[in-house]
Amino acid sequence: MSKTYAIGIDYGTESGRAVLVDLADGMEVADHVTEYPHGVIDERLPGSGVRLEHDWALQHPGDYLEVLRRSVPEVIRRSGVQPEEVIGIGIDFTACTMLPVDASGAPLCFDPSLQANPHSWVKLWKHHAAQAEASRINEVAAARGEAFLPRYGGKISSEWMLAKAWQILNEAPDLYERTDLFLEAADWVVYQLTGRIARNSCTAGYKANWHKREGYPDSAFFKALDPRLEPLAATKLRGGIFPLGTRAGTLTEAMAAQTGLRPGTAVAVGNVDAHAAVPGVGVVTPGKLVMAMGTSICHMLLGTEEKHIEGMCGVVEDGIIPGYLGYEAGQSAVGDIFAWYVEQGVPAYVRDAAAQEGTGIHEWLERRAAAYRPGETGLLALDWWNGNRSVLVDTDLTGLIVGYTLQTKPEEVYRALLEATAFGTRKIIEAFQDGGVPVEQLYACGGLPQRNRLLMQIYADVTNREIKIADSKQTPALGAAMFGAVAAGSAAGGYDSIVDAAQRMARVREETFKPIPAHVAVYDQLYAEYNRLHDYFGRGASDVMKRLKALREAALH
């Protein structure tokens, strides 16, 4: 049989990345990145210029179609592969990245009469303006003893579907009524590719509290939140929910014309970005924690028993790899914190010096920060610039740096921020371990391990564990392509299970990052201090962060 290929498309926060991979060995024959033309919309709406409130994060669904129009034809062109040799397509997406659509499946923000309403647009995963709804969901679910709540670490996040849908109802009831369905962007893109709406069980499970046997929370719970929400599951969340690797449908004629692929090419149901990365690094058995390291970090782990761990983002049956429980935890901001400092925090002389040296500002800071020993900066930070996802699940918490002096240098601050995110990951690993879900090995993928060696060494030192690194530059997209090959099936030259695909296609680098014992000893002391700050500011001893946020809101209104 001639060679066969699949295309995986990873929709990240800032860009969409397509890879065309050889199904025999997973080699990435071609890849292409399309930056979203509208990026992250967090200040003003496109067109109307309507100003957005704090904690809002939206996107333009048209940008997702641009990724299909630009990156798919480009990977075909660069690869020299014939379209008929591409037998499957898979996509993964940030989640919960949700949008309201009308009865034709069109985003409400495509309707000129609705474009000036921020609620008609896509709510990106990092949209945190539904915290009030999330807090109320947690109060009611706890009071009612809802069985789903412990599966999500005891708290539902403002980043997820229920809180975001309720915010729309509360703040734009007319638009809520005009909504036929709330869809994950992953499922909306698959709908654009196939003409079929097929919800995937991964985003439903982790981001909409759906359970394989119990379904969504029951209507009595929704009614207890708000009588208007009672029919939510049967109406705006309705539709079949399918396991990962299911063939959602086949490429339509129209999409084939736009992408350069053949009509009828198999398309897999969508997936969550971090979850697709797990088979992409070859992890298909328990005990191996996969860190998808980018704007945020998602910590993915397989297990055999359902354990309820504080602050987990969910434990979902078959959620990552069929046959296992899939655990997810995370840190809402990691790369975003480094971006904040590079864009907002460094003094002009650093920009000038980096420009003169012909390096990026990250690289300028990394090189100088690497010269310090653990503890030498005298600084300690809490990595909560975009709230805390795990283990506290509280988007009203904020960032903190302790130890500034008149001598503090930019590279010292940069190092403290890198270290703080490592402490945040160690907190999550210890929560899994203490909760009875073993973590034996660490794997890292995403954009950060490829860009910052100091960061990875600090993670090895702080966690005192060797870290394996994905060989792929686009691991989530590789995983998505693998699911595309499963949707095509072995008869077409694909695979009949993701485990079969992973065994042939996934790879990690020979090089690993190993802990340095002298560093580990100091980081153990710093981590103890991090824990004290974590509990003091995060568990109610002081609510100063929330009071400051309330004062800010008051000053703005």
Ligand SMILES: Nc1ncnc2c1ncn2[C@@H]1O[C@H](COP(=O)(O)OP(=O)(O)O)[C@@H](O)[C@H]1O
């Ligand atoms: N040299 C670097 N060191 C640390 N972080 C970096 C560096 N270069 C870029 N970043 C951060 O990486 C993040 C992008 O990660 P990536 O995995 O490529 O994208 P996504 O989060 O959209 O999947 C951004 O937050 C950016 O600030």
Ligand SMILES: O=C(CO)[C@H](O)[C@H](O)COP(=O)(O)O
């Ligand atoms: O919550 C998520 C996965 O469960 C988001 O998709 C993830 O945090 C976004 O990641 P990034 O932009 O860093 O790739």
